[in-house]
Amino acid sequence: xxxxxxxxxGGVPHTKIMIGGLIVALVCIYLTYVNQLTGMQGFAFFGGLxxxxxxxxxxxxxxxxxxxxxxTGVPSxxxxxxxxxxxxxxxxxxxxxxxxxxxxxxxxxxxAILGYLANNVLSMHIPVMIQSLIEMAIIGALTLxxxxxxxxxSFTFNALTSxxxxxxxxxxxxxQVSLIGGGIIASIFMLGGIAIQHPFNACLGPNWTQDRMLxxxxxxxxLSMIAAAIMSLALIDTYAALISLIIAVIGWYYTxxxxxALSKRDAAGWLxxxxxPELEGH
Amino acid sequence: xxxxxxxxxxxxxxDPKAAIIGIIILIIIIALAYVxxxxxxxxxxxxxxxxxxxxxxxxxxxxxxxxxxxxxxxxPGIATGVAMLAAGxxxxxxxxxxxxxxxETPDLVVSVVTGAIGGGLMMAITCFFVTFIYVxxxxxxxxxxxxxxxxxxxxxxxxxxxxGTEGHGLPFISWVGxxxxxxxxxxGGTLIYIMLLxxxxxxxxxxxxxxxxxILPIAISLAGIFAVGMFLVNAVLAAYNxxxxxxxxHDPKFKRFPRDIxxxxxxxxxxGIVAIMIVAM
Amino acid sequence: xxxxxxxxxxxxxxxxxxxxxxxxxxxxSDIGSQGDPNSQVQLAPQxxxxxxxxxxAVAGEPPAWGLWIALGAGIxxxxxxxxxxxxxxxxxxxxVATLVQGVYATTAYLGRTASLxxxxxxxxxxxxxxxxxxxxxxxxxxxFTTVTMCHLINSALGHPFPxxxxxxxxxxxxxxxxxxxxxxxYGKERQYQSQKFGAGVPIAASGNIVxxxxxxxxxxxxxxxxxxxxxxPASGVCFGMIVFLEIWRTVLFEPIAAGWGAIVVGxxxxxxxxxxxxxxxxxxxxxxxxxxxxxKEEASE
Numbered sequence: 001x002x003x004x005x006x007x008x009x010g011g012v013p014h015t016k017i018m019i020g021g022l023i024v025a026l027v028c029i030y031l032t033y034v035n036q037l038t039g040m041q042g043f044a045f046f047g048g049l050x051x052x053x054x055x056x057x058x059x060x061x062x063x064x065x066x067x068x069x070x071x072t073g074v075p076s077x078x079x080x081x082x083x084x085x086x087x088x089x090x091x092x093x094x095x096x097x098x099x100x101x102x103x104x105x106x107x108x109x110x111x112a113i114l115g116y117l118a119n120n121v122l123s124m125h126i127p128v129m130i131q132s133l134i135e136m137a138i139i140g141a142l143t144l145x146x147x148x149x150x151x152x153x154s155f156t157f158n159a160l161t162s163x164x165x166x167x168x169x170x171x172x173x174x175x176q177v178s179l180i181g182g183g184i185i186a187s188i189f190m191l192g193g194i195a196i197q198h199p200f201n202a203c204l205g206p207n208w209t210q211d212r213m214l215x216x217x218x219x220x221x222x223l224s225m226i227a228a229a230i231m232s233l234a235l236i237d238t239y240a241a242l243i244s245l246i247i248a249v250i251g252w253y254y255t256x257x258x259x260x261a262l263s264k265r266d267a268a269g270w271l272x273x274x275x276x277p278e279l280e281g282h
Numbered sequence: 283x284x285x286x287x288x289x290x291x292x293x294x295x296x297d298p299k300a301a302i303i304g305i306i307i308l309i310i311i312i313a314l315a316y317v318x319x320x321x322x323x324x325x326x327x328x329x330x331x332x333x334x335x336x337x338x339x340x341x342x343x344x345x346x347x348x349x350x351x352x353x354x355x356x357x358p359g360i361a362t363g364v365a366m367l368a369a370g371x372x373x374x375x376x377x378x379x380x381x382x383x384x385x386e387t388p389d390l391v392v393s394v395v396t397g398a399i400g401g402g403l404m405m406a407i408t409c410f411f412v413t414f415i416y417v418x419x420x421x422x423x424x425x426x427x428x429x430x431x432x433x434x435x436x437x438x439x440x441x442x443x444x445x446g447t448e449g450h451g452l453p454f455i456s457w458v459g460x461x462x463x464x465x466x467x468x469x470g471g472t473l474i475y476i477m478l479l480x481x482x483x484x485x486x487x488x489x490x491x492x493x494x495x496x497i498l499p500i501a502i503s504l505a506g507i508f509a510v511g512m513f514l515v516n517a518v519l520a521a522y523n524x525x526x527x528x529x530x531x532h533d534p535k536f537k538r539f540p541r542d543i544x545x546x547x548x549x550x551x552x553x554g555i556v557a558i559m560i561v562a563m
Numbered sequence: 564x565x566x567x568x569x570x571x572x573x574x575x576x577x578x579x580x581x582x583x584x585x586x587x588x589x590x591x592s593d594i595g596s597q598g599d600p601n602s603q604v605q606l607a608p609q610x611x612x613x614x615x616x617x618x619x620a621v622a623g624e625p626p627a628w629g630l631w632i633a634l635g636a637g638i639x640x641x642x643x644x645x646x647x648x649x650x651x652x653x654x655x656x657x658x659v660a661t662l663v664q665g666v667y668a669t670t671a672y673l674g675r676t677a678s679l680x681x682x683x684x685x686x687x688x689x690x691x692x693x694x695x696x697x698x699x700x701x702x703x704x705x706x707f708t709t710v711t712m713c714h715l716i717n718s719a720l721g722h723p724f725p726x727x728x729x730x731x732x733x734x735x736x737x738x739x740x741x742x743x744x745x746x747x748x749y750g751k752e753r754q755y756q757s758q759k760f761g762a763g764v765p766i767a768a769s770g771n772i773v774x775x776x777x778x779x780x781x782x783x784x785x786x787x788x789x790x791x792x793x794x795x796p797a798s799g800v801c802f803g804m805i806v807f808l809e810i811w812r813t814v815l816f817e818p819i820a821a822g823w824g825a826i827v828v829g830x831x832x833x834x835x836x837x838x839x840x841x842x843x844x845x846x847x848x849x850x851x852x853x854x855x856x857x858x859k860e861e862a863s864e
Contacts, residue, residue, distance in 0.1 A: 349599060350599040350600075350601075350602040350603075351766075352599065352746075352747065353598070353599035353600045353602075353746040353747050353749070353750030353751070354600070354603065354747075354750045354751050354754070354755065354763065354764040354769070355747060355750075355751040355762070355763030355764055356763055356764055356765075356766055356769075360743045361598070361599045361742065361743060361746035361747050361750065362598065362599065362623060362624065362625065362739060362742040362743050362746065363623045363625070366623050366624075366625035366626055366735065366738070366739060367625070367739050367743065369625065369735050369739070370625055370735050370736040370738065370739025370740065371736075371739070373731075373732040373735055373736060374732070374733075374736045374805065374809065376732065377722070377724070377729075377732050377733070377809070378809055378813060380722070380723055380724060381722050381723070381813055382813070382817065382822055382825070383723075384721070384722070384723040385817070385822065387821070389821065389822060392821060392822035392823065392826070393822070395826050396813075396822060396825060396826055396829075399825075399826050399829035399830060399833070400809055400829070402829070402833055403805070403808060403809060403812075403829050403832055403833055404736065404740075404805050404809070406832070406833045406836040406837070406840075407740075407801055407804050407805050407808070407836060408739065408740050408743050408744065408801060408805070409743075409840065410836045410839060410840045410843075411740075411743070411744040411797055411798075411800070411801040412743055412744060412747070413840050413843050413844060414744075414797065414843060415744055415745075415747055415748050415793070415794070415797055416747060416847075417843050417844070417846065417847040418843070419747075419748050419752065419793050419794070419797070420747065420748065420751055420752055420760075420761070421760055421761035421851060422751075422761060422762065422763060422847075422851070423844070423847040423848050423851045424844050424847065424848075435841075437848065440855075441853035441854060441855045441856065442848060442851075442853055442854065443763075443854065444762035444763045444765075444854050445762065445765060445854065446763075446764075446765025446766055446767055446768075447762075447763035447764070447765060447766065448766075449763075450763040451844075452840075453844070454840070454841055454844055457837070457840050457841075458837075461833060461837075498723075499725065502723050502724065502725070503724075503725055503728060506724055506725075506728045507728065510728075510731060510732070
């Protein structure tokens with residue numbers, strides 16, 4: 001616990017990232033609703049893209065919050081975000097087409113109360129605490145909703161709790177083979193929870209750069225999307241799952257290569273099979 | 283846990299104004315729940331969830347966690363993050379409690395106690411292995427840095443502290459603290475799970491127009507993931523309260539627990555009412 | 564009777580799988596310098612000690628392992644829901660989870676190292692290539708055994724939780740047990756091998772980790788070799804005992820006195836561990852002796 005974290009100025013301001021992340025995530029999650037309107041499932045991948053947008057925003061919020069030193073690890077902030085987010089998100093799915101909006105409102109209320117508790121009752125006195133925890137709860141809820149919509153094709157409660165199981169060519173309705181009944185929600189919970197804290201946790205240090213961290217956030221998002229796309233094979237049409245998978249792999253490859261390039265740009269050296277360099281004065 | 287530096291300058295005292303506002307929020311939520319669902323089982327479930335949250339938050343304060351310095355033998359405690367260690371123990375308890383509650387004739391008390399013992403057993407084994415590694419692997423005796431005498435055994439501590447450190451290992455009081463923390467965490471997690479499960483088992487069949495047996499996987503999954511979520515929220519809040527590390531019940535930071543009880547109660551109430559409203563609305 | 568014998572067999576198998584998982588988990592995290600000893604690997608360049616140690620802090624061990632196991636379990640569940648044979652489904656699910664782990668490991672090393680550019684710490688591409696693959700191999704062993712264990716608990720012993728939720732619960736418990744048990748041995752005994760044995764590392768020595776091996780410069784494979792001799796097996800036995808005793812007391816004693824049997828056995832087990840722990844503590848005090856003469860009596864606080 002000895003690494004000094006410095007607040008670094010410059011780059012894209014946080015409000016811009018926040019507004020961008022919120023709008024893109026919301027629009028993408030709503031685009032999955034085209035599935036309901038057209039009766040197809042090919043638009044499920046938009047849910048994953050919405051989740052990626054939320055994760056990028058979330059990584060910057062964590063950076064914003066953890067720059068103050070919260071006394072415990074960066075990962076705990078991600079767990080907090082998803083712990084409060086999952087409750088808001090599942091409650092919101094009851095409201096049909098209004099679900100994403102309701103999720104944002106409920107998550108904001110929960111986040112505000114948690115922020116107040118941490119800041120005032122627990123006397124943490126961190127200026128951005130309340131705002132950050134509001135954002136984190138919303139991000140947690142939107143990420144979960146995005147991935148849920150991608151895996152099951154829709155973000156309504158009924159779609160998340162019922163599926164079909166095919167036995168000997170017969171399609172039977174089943175509650176067990178569904179996003180919630182099968183417990184896949186637990187996998188998404190951890191996928192998002194790690195993806196959101198990893199970019200800042202991995203890039204912290206005196207030479208932190210914003211573009212590198214945000215690229216890594218996108219990489220983590222697409223990586224999670226690949227895993228989610230594989231899981232979606234069980235719950236939606238194969239063609240829709242394959243579209244998600246292909247888009248996720250392309251997005252992941254692009255961001256991963258870009259992240260490698262940015263790391264090479266920022267690193268002090270890029271050595272292959274070389275001894276430890278001599279430092280002056282040692 | 284890999285973490286970053288500067289500790290916040292959070293004081294140890296309770297801010298009375300904030301505490302009162304917290305209690306007012308709590309009362310408003312409980313009143314709101316009463317208005318919405320009446321004195322039904324769902325209302326009692328909310329009370330149960332609040333108690334469960336308090337148990338979790340209180341239990342975390344017992345768990346001896348040293349963070350990064352503990353891994354170098356520089357500070358006493360278990361070398362990992364407090365929220366996650368508590369989660370590991372509490373969820374192991376939840377595993378046992380949920381299993382006990384799946385019996386043919388489920389009993390609330392038996393299940394909650396089973397969950398508590400599950401968490402306590404997990405911590406008993408883990409804490410023993412910490413001592414084992416320190417004593418037989420590294421040749422280091424246990425010594426507390428915060429007290430002169432172990433309050434339970436009366437062993438003197440400072441002369442067993444090696445030079446330049448704040449102590450190391452788990453003195454017996456810390457071991458007991460770990461087990462007690464596991465007991466509380468396991469009980470709290472199980473209580474939240476059972477309360478939500480009963481609410482969902484009662485309401486989902488009517489809501490989704492299906493038989494109780496068909497709906498059971500949904501009810502279990504929903505209650506399980508909510509229990510995990512609320513557990514993490516309460517554990518992280520408690521970790522914020524002790525700013526990351528604590529030696530156990532003898533640590534001066536332990537005295538901060540009253541304000542965390544308020545925070546845990548309010549947080550559990552907020553999360554709990556939303557979780558109950560999924561079926562009650 | 565058959566039922567109980569079957570239950571005990573599954574319990575033993577689950578415990579054995581958990582033991583393997585714990586050992587592999589700790590070796591993986593020690594090679595990757597995950598968990599708390601990571602802080603020293605991160606600190607060393609700032610103190611002027613450049614090194615060739617792998618530095619992959621994905622998160623603390625418990626949440627990271629919560630993800631690997633929950634993900635392996637989730638994908639296995641999805642394949643099983645597609646009517647794929649459970650064994651094949653678990654293997655495939657664990658391969659995907661291992662690949663995710665590998666990608667996270669590379670990005671963590673690159674990110675942490677690039678952010679230390681100010682202190683001259685370079686990225687060693689050969690470290691990235693050779694260490695990541697070794698941690699992935701250990702991760703696969705740990706993920707596969709834990710997911711299999713969860714599947715047994717769910718399908719053979721009838722635990723109500725679905726597979727991914729069990730994966731989350733036991734993943735976090737695995738990481739918690741592994742990091743609690745194994746981290747001090749790696750952090751103190753290996754990273755600070757040059758410091759006095761039988762004492763904690765003085766705070767003043769922080770960052771001065773051992774960087775040279777028997778021959779040449781130390782890398783994390785040397786650390787994995789070292790910690791595999793005690794920290795890994797101890798973590799394995801720790802996690803194995805947690806899983807075994809927890810299931811054992813439920814399977815065997817749950818039917819007695821409407822559930823109270825399992826509770827009483829649990830309390831007895833806790834008391835037994837209390838006695839063993841106290842014995843080890845007193846043994847250490849007697850044999851290692853105080854570092855300084857006890858002069859507290861006359862100081863009379």
